[in-house]
Amino acid sequence: MSGVDPQSGSFEELAMPLFDPLYNFAHWLTRNRDEAEDLVQETYFKALKGFSSFQLGSNFRAWMYRILRNTFLTSFAGLKATTTLSLDDVDDEERPELAVEFVTPETILMDRSNADLIEREIDELPVHFREVLLLCEVEEMSYQEIAETLSVPIGTVMSRLSRARKRLRDGLRQRMCEGSRMEQPPVKNGMNYGL
Amino acid sequence: MVCELWKTRLDTYLDGELASEEMRDFDSHVHSCPTCGADALARVQMKRSIQAVGKRFTPSPEFRKRVQRRIEAKPRRGAFGIAWMTAAAVMAVLVVGGLATTYRARDRARTEQVFSEVADLHVGMLASSAPVDVVSTDRHTVKPWFQGRIPFAFDLPELQNSEFSLLGGRMTYLAQTPGAHLVYSVRKHRISVLVFQEGSLRARLDENAPAKKELTFNLETWSHGGLRYFVIGDASVIDVHNLAELLKRAAA
Numbered sequence: 001m002s003g004v005d006p007q008s009g010s011f012e013e014l015a016m017p018l019f020d021p022l023y024n025f026a027h028w029l030t031r032n033r034d035e036a037e038d039l040v041q042e043t044y045f046k047a048l049k050g051f052s053s054f055q056l057g058s059n060f061r062a063w064m065y066r067i068l069r070n071t072f073l074t075s076f077a078g079l080k081a082t083t084t085l086s087l088d089d090v091d092d093e094e095r096p097e098l099a100v101e102f103v104t105p106e107t108i109l110m111d112r113s114n115a116d117l118i119e120r121e122i123d124e125l126p127v128h129f130r131e132v133l134l135l136c137e138v139e140e141m142s143y144q145e146i147a148e149t150l151s152v153p154i155g156t157v158m159s160r161l162s163r164a165r166k167r168l169r170d171g172l173r174q175r176m177c178e179g180s181r182m183e184q185p186p187v188k189n190g191m192n193y194g195l
Numbered sequence: 196m197v198c199e200l201w202k203t204r205l206d207t208y209l210d211g212e213l214a215s216e217e218m219r220d221f222d223s224h225v226h227s228c229p230t231c232g233a234d235a236l237a238r239v240q241m242k243r244s245i246q247a248v249g250k251r252f253t254p255s256p257e258f259r260k261r262v263q264r265r266i267e268a269k270p271r272r273g274a275f276g277i278a279w280m281t282a283a284a285v286m287a288v289l290v291v292g293g294l295a296t297t298y299r300a301r302d303r304a305r306t307e308q309v310f311s312e313v314a315d316l317h318v319g320m321l322a323s324s325a326p327v328d329v330v331s332t333d334r335h336t337v338k339p340w341f342q343g344r345i346p347f348a349f350d351l352p353e354l355q356n357s358e359f360s361l362l363g364g365r366m367t368y369l370a371q372t373p374g375a376h377l378v379y380s381v382r383k384h385r386i387s388v389l390v391f392q393e394g395s396l397r398a399r400l401d402e403n404a405p406a407k408k409e410l411t412f413n414l415e416t417w418s419h420g421g422l423r424y425f426v427i428g429d430a431s432v433i434d435v436h437n438l439a440e441l442l443k444r445a446a447a
Contacts, residue, residue, distance in 0.1 A: 011266060012263070012266050012267050015266065016263060019254065019259055019262070020253060020254060023252060023253070023254040023258075024249070024250060024251070024252045024253070027252035028249070028252065036252070037254070037258050040254070040258075040262065041261075041262055041265075044262050044265070044266055045265070045266075048266050055394030055395070057347075057392055057393070057394045057421045058392075058394050058395070059346065115244065115247065115248050118244050118245060118248050119248045119251070122245065122248065122249065133245065134249050136210065137242055137245040137246050137249060138245070138246055138249035138250055140246075142212065142343070143210070143212050143343075144343070144344070144345070144346050144373070145346075147373070148346070151371060153368070153373075154344070154373070158207065161206070161210075162206065165206060165241075168241075168245075169241075
């Protein structure tokens, strides 16, 4: 979708293919079906209204996601989500994570039945980590495209992404610890999880 | 210890965001190092799982239809609509006449602001202990360095038989827009060439603006192929113009 020419098609032709992914992203942000629908609807109306001012050569997909995200951030749910960040999230948000540990929680994800673990962990991430992770992994946006969508420098995208992944791994490791304490299987399928 | 260094960039590698040379180095390391290979495999599994889990919400067909109905092209208006639109057009002409003066003043202020920021970027480069991130006189090294760092591509001129030399480049930002900052030298002077996407800059810059002075620097700007170029430096107005011409020819 990058570099879509708005003159080459109607708003409907360009925007409707993004409907499902935008709705999915909205649901992850709002955690609620009704609020996700309101958010997507408002995004489409705002985008339609501003389509004539959409600049040639710009990234249409990033533009749509930016409208959705800005609409979310100014909504009640968005304000609530962004004002409940812990000091830890904010203080070193821009600090790049240098040391990435060798972690093994990924291995449990090979088991499809554990998908709900990762779903819960994503859901519990602060909104600024959740959005960057979803845009990268689910929407497969480049760092540049994410930077355009979030209106932040690429360095911030990399830093947030790194911290979001670390949180996810730490959270999974903790859940595995809790699980193994309850079920007492320290070794599964012959693999030690290093916990 | 060496592997620890690789691991700090492993996620960036798996996201496909390293420069092509680094990607090749990473490929060979991951294939030859069992520890990093296993780590990479585990992280790929994690990415796939997040992708599978992350696509779990789908809109209902009713909701999709509802939004689609609201945004699809409106039918043609009737006679009443045309009369109303004519009246509105007359009113618009009167209002636009009044607003034009205000907008022109605002445009001028924005343009001045952009020129001032361009001068700041040039001064920032001159004052920096590391003025360029990619150090090379070879345009075939400097140009590919920008791949994946900025959302557009541009051409650089062949400088053989000219007075100019390419020193390197760095990423830069103007009005929150990423762009390329190239540094050239001519005799003892350094000249900055800045390239941005035209659409991203909010100022309306004059296409045929002659070279001008900004904070005593000579500056020339033009637009080509959706990109906005700025050439700025303390070299003579002729030097700045000659470099601008070389860039224009390369882009043509």
